Amino acid sequence: MTGPWTPFLPPWLVALTLRHPLASKLAAATALAVTAYLFLCRKRASARPLALADGTRVYSPAFVFEHARYMAVNGKVLRVLHRHGPADKPAVVFLHGMGGNLAQWAPLMEKVSECAEVVGVECVGHGMSTDTGRPDDYRTLAMVADIASALEVTLPATRDLVLVCHSYGCCMGTYLAAHFGARVRGAIFLGGRALMPPTAITATRKLAALPSPILTLLRLYDRWGGLNSASVNRYLGPNSPRSLRALQAVWNTHLENAQLKSLAGGLQWVGEDEYKKVECPVLVIMGDRDGAVPVNASVEDYRRVLAGKGMAEPVVVLPGIGHQVMLEATDEVWSRMTQFLPEACGVKLV
Template sequence: MPPLIQSLNTHVDTPAPAPSTRTAMNGPWTSYLPPWLIALTLRHPLASKFAAAATLAVAAYVLLCRKRTAARPLALPDGTRVYSPPFVFQNARYLTVNGKVLRVLHRHGPQEKPAVVFLHGMGGNLAQWAPLMEKVAEYAEVVGVECVGHGMSKDTGRPDDYRTLSMVDDIASALTSTLPPTRDLVLVCHSYGCCMGTYLAASHLGPRIRGMVYLGGRALMPPTAIIATRKLAALPSPILTLLRLYDRWGGINSASVTRYLGPGSPRDLRALQAIWNKHLENTQLKALAGGLQWVGEDEYNKVACPVLVIMGDKDGAVPVGASVEDYRRVLAGKAGTAEPVVVLPGIGHQVMLEATEEVWTRMTRFLVEACGVKLV
C-alpha cells in the first residue's frame, strides 16, 4: 500500500481519543465538580454558568435567610451592646408569659403615683426607650415589655404568637405579673405599640389607665394598607431578603434608616437604627405582617382616658397628614384632649429618641393638665 493511502487509512480508521472532561472544563474548581455537572456542561455551553449562578444563589439564601435559633444581642463595631444600655441592663429580667420568655423591665418607684408603661413598635426594643425611661424613673415606677421575638425576648418560631391580639395578651399578662392589680397606669407607646396600647385601654385594663401618650403612631389603617401588609406576608423569603438588602443599601443613609429618622438625626443614632432594622428575621416579619390586626373606631370609642399624640413632620414610616386627621376624629370628645395631636418640625418616626426633652416636657404637662397625674 502506498505510504499516502496508508497514512489516510490510518487517519480514518484510528478512533480519536475520547475528549477528557477535565480538559473540557479546565479551571480551579474542576476537581470539585460532580460528574453529572461536568457531563451536563459538555452538552450545553451555558449550563456551567447557570449551575454556578444557581449554586451561588442557594449559598446566599442559606447565609442570608438562616433561621435564628435564639435571640441575640447586637453590637456596634466598637462593641457597644445596643440592646442593653446601662439602665435597661440593670432593671430588665426575663419573665415567662403565656409560654413565652419575654424580657421585662421593672424599676420600682413611689406607690402613690401611676406606673408608667412603655410599649415599643414593630421591630422595636427596650433600648429605644432608655433616655425617656431614665427621666421617668426619677419620679415614678417604670415598666417596659419586649414582645415575642423583639429585642432580647425569645423567638418561639410559632407564627400565631406574633398576632396582634396575642402580643396584647402577653403585655397584659406581664403587667399582671409585675404590678399589683389595683395599680394605676400611664401608657407611653410608639408606632405599632400605639395600636396595642389602644387594645389594652379598650379591654379590662381600661379603668386602670389614667392617660396615654402615643409617639409616631397611626390611628387607623385603610384597606389598601392592610392588603399591602398581607402581600408582604405572602412573599417568598428569598425575594423578601433581596428587598430588605436593597432597602438597606447605603448604610446609615439608606432608605431603611431615613424612613425612621429625621434629616438632622446624629450619626450614632442612625448607626443604631441601621442595626435595629436588621434584627428581625424574615419569618418573624412575615408572621407579624400576617397576624396584623389594627385597631378600628370601635376600640377608640371604648377608650375613656385622655390621649396625647406626638408625631414628627419628617416621619417616613406613617402618613403624617392622614394620621393627624384620623386621630383628631377618633379622639374627639375624650376628656382633656381638646388638641390631642402635636407635630414636631424636623423630627422623624423615632420621636422619643430625636426629641427626648420635648417629649418629656409635653408629656409631663399633659399628664398634669389632662389626667391629674403629677410625675415631677
C-alpha cells in the same frame, strides 16, 4: 465549551455544557444562584446582635440592665423592666413598636423614673425576650394579652396607669386602654398610626406570604447604604446623630424573617370601634420627617377618632423629627408629657 468554573461543577453538568454554546454560562449562573441562596438564607448563629462593632451595648443600656428581669408570661419568657416609684402616682408603662426593644425607651424612662414608677415589656421575640417559634404568639391580641398579664403580675390591681407607646405599640396600647378602662389615666402615642386602610392590610398580608429567600433579598436591598440606607432613613430624621443611626441599623436586622412574617400575618390593627372604648385623654406626638407612617393621613385619622376625649388638639407634629420621636426629641416629648398629664388627665408627675 468549558470555562474556569467547570472543575467546581458536577460531571453531568459539565457534559451538558458541551452540547450547547450557552449552557456553560447558564450552569455558572445556576451555581452562583444556589451559592447565594445558601449564603443569604443560612441560619444565623445568633438571632439578634447584642453589640455594635465597637462593643457598645445595644439592648441593655445601664438603666435597662439594672432594672429589667425575665418573667414567665403565658408560656413565654419575656424581659420586663420594673423600677419602683411612689405609690400615690400612676405607673408609667412603655410599649415598643414592631422590632423595637426596651433600649429605645432608656433616655425617657430615666427622666420618668425620677418621679414615678416605670414598667416596660419586651414582646415575644423582641429585644431579649425569647422567640417561641410559634406564629400564633406573634398575633396582635396575643401580645396584648402578654403585656396585660405582665402588668397584672408586676403592679397592684389598684395602681393607675399612664401608657407611653411607640408605633405598633400605639395599636397595642389602644387595646390595653380599653382592657384596663378607668385605670388608665392618660396615654401618649409617639409615631403611631391611628387606622390602617384595607390596602395597607393587604400589603401586610403579602409580606407574610413572601418566600423567605425573596424577603432576605428585599431586606438586604433596603439596608444598602449602611447608616444612610432607606431602612435607616425611614425611621430617623435627616439631622439624627451618627450614633443613633448606627443603633437603628442594628435594630433593623434584629428580627428573623420568620418573626417578621408571623407579625405581618397576625396583625390586627385597631379600628374606630376600639377607640370608642378608650376612656382617657390621648396625646399624639409625631415627627414631620417620619418615613414609616403616612403623617398627614395619621394626623387626620387621630383627630377624628380622638375627638371628645379631653383634648381640643390631640396631635403635635414636631419639625425635622423622624419616626423615633422619643430618641430624637427626648426633652421635647418629656416637656409635652409633663404639660399634658396635669392639664388633660389630672395626673401630676413632677
